[in-house]
Structures are given as C-alpha cells and as structure tokens.
Amino acid sequence: MKIFEELQARGLIAQVTDNDEIRELINNGGAKFYIGFDPTADSLHVGHFMALCLMKRLQMAGNRPIVLIGGGTGHVGDPSGRSDLRTMMTAEKIQHNCNCFKKQMEKFIEFGDDKAVMLNNADWLLKLNYVELLREVGACFTVNNMLRAECYKQRMEKGLSFLEFNYMIMQAYDFYHLHEHHGCNMQFGGDDQWSNMLAGTELIRKKTGDDAYAMTITLLLNSEGKKMGKTASGAVWLDPEKTSPFEFYQYWRNVDDADVMKCIKMLTFIPMDKIEEIENWEDSRINEKKELLAYELTELVHGKEEADKAKEAAHALFSGGGDSANMPTTTLTADDLVDGVIGAVGLLVKSGLCSSNGEAKRLVQQGGVSINDEVVDMAKRYSAEDLANGLKIRKGKKHFHKVVL
C-alpha cells in the first residue's frame, strides 16, 4: 500500500486541491511540503501530534518535510475555528513558546540537511514593508472572496479585527515564500486551515504561474463532534510536565467506545493489515483495544519506559493489587501536620488533588475518597507514622496519588 492510499485508509485525508496530482507526488516522494505550527502555548498538544505523525509518515515515504514555526504569524493570531477574539501575545511569550515547540519537535522528527528542515516565519514576516506587501500581495486578493471563506464566516457576527483578518494573507505569503526560496510545492494542515492554504496556492499561481498543492487532515473529533485531546482542565499536552505520562495514558484508555478504532487508525503507526485484524475483534475485547491505543500513543510520545510504567500503574490500580510505585507522589513535611496529624481534606489539598478545602470536603462527604483502599470520612486522621509508609489516596474512580512524609 502506498502512502496516499494508506492515509486514505486511515481516514486522515480531509480535502485536497488535486487528488491525482497529489497522489502521484507523495507516492513517488516528490513532495517538499510544509506544515505550520503557531506558538500559541508552551507545549504541543494532540492536534500538533497528528500533524507531526503525518510528517513522519510522508518522510518515511521519501518526501521532504519543512516544519514552519509561526514566530511571525503568532503575532497576528489565526481566527480560524475561533468564535471570539484571540488575545495578543507578547513578543517574549511568542519567542518562549517557539523554543518550547522546537525542543519537543526534535524528539519526533529528525532534522538535518537531507532530512527535515525547521524554519521560522519570523525571519521574513517581521521585516516586511507594509506598503510593499500591500502592492505585491494585497493586490492578489479580493476582500469579497476572503469574506466568503468559511473561517471568517462565523466571526462576522462576533467581530473580526483587521489584524486577524490579515492572518490569511500572512499564511499565503509563507507558502509563497517557501515556494520561492525552498522549493516547497505542498502544504499540509488541519482541516480548519483549508481557506488559508488555498489562499497560498492561489497566491503562488498568480505570482509565479506554478501549481502548488494543499491537503488537509481530518480533525480528530469524537462521536459528539467535539475536538478530541481536550479535557476539562485544558488540552492534553505532550509535555510530561503539563500532562503526566500516566494522565496521557489514561486519557486514551478512557476514550469513548465509538472512537477507539478511529483513534487507532488516525494516531498510531500500527500497520493497516494489523488494524483490520483488530477491527474484527469481538466486542468483548473493546478494553483491549483501548489499552493498545493508550500504550501505543504513550510510547510514541513519552517512550517505551514511560509507557510501560503507565500501563503497569493502571493495571495495579484498576485491576486490584496496589502497586504504588509509579503513582504521582507528593512529599509532605512535618509543617503540613496540625498537632501531629492530618485529615483527609488536608491530604487532598496538599497533594493537589483538590484546589480548595471546600472541594475536598464535598468529595469526602460524598464518599468519593478512599485512602489505602478504605473510604474515609471527615473525622479520620493520619499521624506521621501512617504517612511514613506512604498513603495511597484515591479520588473518585480514576485519580490516584501517593503522599509520604
């Protein structure tokens, strides 16, 4: 199976500018393609991860990737897929985020002369001259057309600043610049990027007469149509400091039944014939599928060692036993005790499982907390000796934490 067919089989391809040309190009390793990443946070998330995987797949098929960090576009802010105004970031924050991205990406993609290249659009966007740009690029677009783009439509009601409106132009210019200076002939991106990417191919055609191609990857949506990789407390990050490997593993272990196969296809590198086999597993093996998904992804992002640890910890916690070796742990000091003892509420707050005493109190009163496999009440107290051996706190069904003195 060639790469294009594989991407298709995995359900990754959303839209393409020219099906046949693109198949020809990437199946023969003739694409020099770029994917842009705007430094909107100090860590990559699952959406970025998909793009990086795509990059890797294409690279393995002989195509040449360019990672474009949006040090310049980050100053503008992409309105696509947003219903409200994007807050502006300071230059320092952007720079900081760029550095964080860079570090994380180097773990996934091999960079080097004949491998992948990393560029930063700050290098050309920040020194553009406004009038010059207007004449050179602005003349190639009509506002009428731009306003018809899907990404702006939903913003027409809530308001769209001129700053954000220009994002499309910036991205189009990037593509044009990469085409001229780096021989880039193709752009990939999330499906919400489609209009921006088309603007790029159009600009290239108008300026140079060359054909350039664009392809979007399917956004990873769950069965309810919401973007995956988000939790109540925010995104699922790739940075282990922001989302621990265990939490990461658990996120995928807990995906909806309906979404498991989709995730396996779109996110893992398990070969297609194996995937077909998995797909035919009986319904009773649904949990095996989830474990497989969680393990594969954790291994890809955090490495085999962390993946093993996360899997072991999960098994220990959910399938009986009580191996607390790999649980997140908080070490308390004697100062945390009051009169030599500490209650369940104190432990919950100190360990970070609860953000306030009130929240912890509610949980305890609702019977949602157990310590060392015993449901606790408000009156329960623990002494320094109890703590010395380590206490295993369980909050609700799925949150575990160990506390030692």
Next chain:
RNA sequence: GGGUAGAUGGCCGAGUGGCUAAAGGCGACAGACUGUAAAUCUGUUCCCGCGAGGGUACGGUGGUUCGAAUCCACCUCUGCCCA
C-alpha cells in the same frame, strides 16, 4: 464622527434597589449501575469555617442610599445602524 444595544459565576443566560452567593440550562465533579465506556438516576458545583458565621463577586473607577448586580457620572471593551 453620530446613534443605539450590551458587558453577570468555567460557558450560555435570567435578574433591573433589600426575599440574590445570584433562577434555568450546559459543562464539570461525586455516588449508584457498569467494562477505568456510553446511557440513565441521585447529589454537589465562589473562598474560609465542624458549625454558627464571615469574606470576596455581577467590565473599571467614583457617587447616591440605612442598603446597589440593580440608580447616577465618567472610563474601557464589544455588537448593530448611519457616515
């Protein structure tokens, strides 16, 4: 530049001088049921306090009042209409 409507808890949204820590919905969390799933049912959902109670909070700053999310002034931001 002129006119006009608005800014309420994580989000949506009611409230329009005391009964309002603020209806309702969504989300989230916990319990029951399960398969670490979904659906369903029950409870919880600003902070401190065991509790009585206290402290903050309705865009910002001042003011009127015994008392303000609610009235007044100014400011900031946003939508819409006219130029």
